[in-house]
Amino acid sequence: MRPVVKQSVSVIDSHTAGEPTRVIVAGVDELAGATMAEKRECFSRDWDWLRSACVCEPRGHDAMVGALLCEPVAPDCVTGVIFFNNVGVLNGCLHATMGVAVTLMHLGRLGAGTHRFDTPTGVVSVTAGESGEVTVENVRSHRFREDVVVEVPGIGEVRGDVAWGGNWFFLTKVPDGMALENSNIDALTDYSWRVRKALAAGGICGADGGEVDHVELFGPPTDPAAADCKNFVLCPGKAYDRSPCGTGTSAKLACLHADGELDEGQEWRQAGILDTVFTGTVKPAAAGGVHPVVSGSAFVTAEAVLLIDPAAPFAFGIPVNP
Ligand code: PYC
Numbered sequence: 001m002r003p004v005v006k007q008s009v010s011v012i013d014s015h016t017a018g019e020p021t022r023v024i025v026a027g028v029d030e031l032a033g034a035t036m037a038e039k040r041e042c043f044s045r046d047w048d049w050l051r052s053a054c055v056c057e058p059r060g061h062d063a064m065v066g067a068l069l070c071e072p073v074a075p076d077c078v079t080g081v082i083f084f085n086n087v088g089v090l091n092g093c094l095h096a097t098m099g100v101a102v103t104l105m106h107l108g109r110l111g112a113g114t115h116r117f118d119t120p121t122g123v124v125s126v127t128a129g130e131s132g133e134v135t136v137e138n139v140r141s142h143r144f145r146e147d148v149v150v151e152v153p154g155i156g157e158v159r160g161d162v163a164w165g166g167n168w169f170f171l172t173k174v175p176d177g178m179a180l181e182n183s184n185i186d187a188l189t190d191y192s193w194r195v196r197k198a199l200a201a202g203g204i205c206g207a208d209g210g211e212v213d214h215v216e217l218f219g220p221p222t223d224p225a226a227a228d229c230k231n232f233v234l235c236p237g238k239a240y241d242r243s244p245c246g247t248g249t250s251a252k253l254a255c256l257h258a259d260g261e262l263d264e265g266q267e268w269r270q271a272g273i274l275d276t277v278f279t280g281t282v283k284p285a286a287a288g289g290v291h292p293v294v295s296g297s298a299f300v301t302a303e304a305v306l307l308i309d310p311a312a313p314f315a316f317g318i319p320v321n322p
Pocket of ligand 1 (some may be wrong): 094244
């Protein structure tokens with residue numbers, strides 16, 4: 001329920017390869033739930049006002065991803081983390097995992113080295129260095145459906161793979177003639193959003209009916225000496241990922257491995273739309289698919305206390321209707 005008295009919420013902001021993360025470090029009661037998935041449900045049900053107050057305008061913006069620290073459920077984890085964005089809760093988020101790592105180091109709560117974080121998708125292993133470099137061994141990732149054809153109104157047939165990398169992705173080649181450039185964000189967003197809506201309309205989903213709420217277009221890198229591939233990732237709230245998207249990179253690695261194009265330990269350099277790069281390798285997973293290991297760098301940008309006055313207009317954020 002929305003509070004009726006003024007609230008103060010301590011946050012630390014960072015960015016990972018250009019994509020922002022806002023970590024809530026104090027001001028929230030412990031979430032109810034015996035699993036991280038239940039804690040995520042509790043946050044979504046009881047704390048949605050806090051989500052929108054923290055990441056939506058006027059305090060945040062559409063690209064902002066939030067992370068709430070909570071008690072972990074799995075043993076030996078240093079923290080639990082719930083991820084969220086401008087429209088709701090996320091499953092996993094690797095750029096934000098990197099942001100959480102540098103935030104905890106900034107606060108002196110974590111030293112350089114390897115630590116386990118508990119998340120709604122499972123436990124991830126996080127290795128943090130002294131200068132912002134972070135490597136995350138992700139949960140099992142896999143291709144769920146190969147060469148799916150979706151009929152997109154106004155576009156025609158689009159083919160791609162449905163894969164899990166901690167979120168559900170539809171991965172498809174950027175159409176010929178569509179520049180995979182920062183100057184072309186509007187066209188890339190419009191195309192990806194049409195694909196996303198067509199997937200939903202066509203009932204194309206992940207395992208257990210999971211919504212395919214991320215669309216990843218991929219094509220050649222700007223500089224082949226710096227990256228193997230470049231992507232544009234559209235997130236559920238219609239914001240594009242400024243980073244190469246860690247869960248999207250994981251989904252891509254799983255597809256490459258399934259196609260026999262990426263061996264265990266072989267390095268893949270995934271550029272995002274801003275030409276920042278995550279590097280990734282894969283380890284085979286016992287249940288099939290892979291455990292992607294994704295590396296990037298994150299940097300703290302601000303320490304702040306958000307003030308929420310219930311009497312103010314848009315106290316709990318300006319609603320987003322993508
Ligand atoms: O890095 O996994 C990621 C991510 C998901 C949504 C935005 N970033």
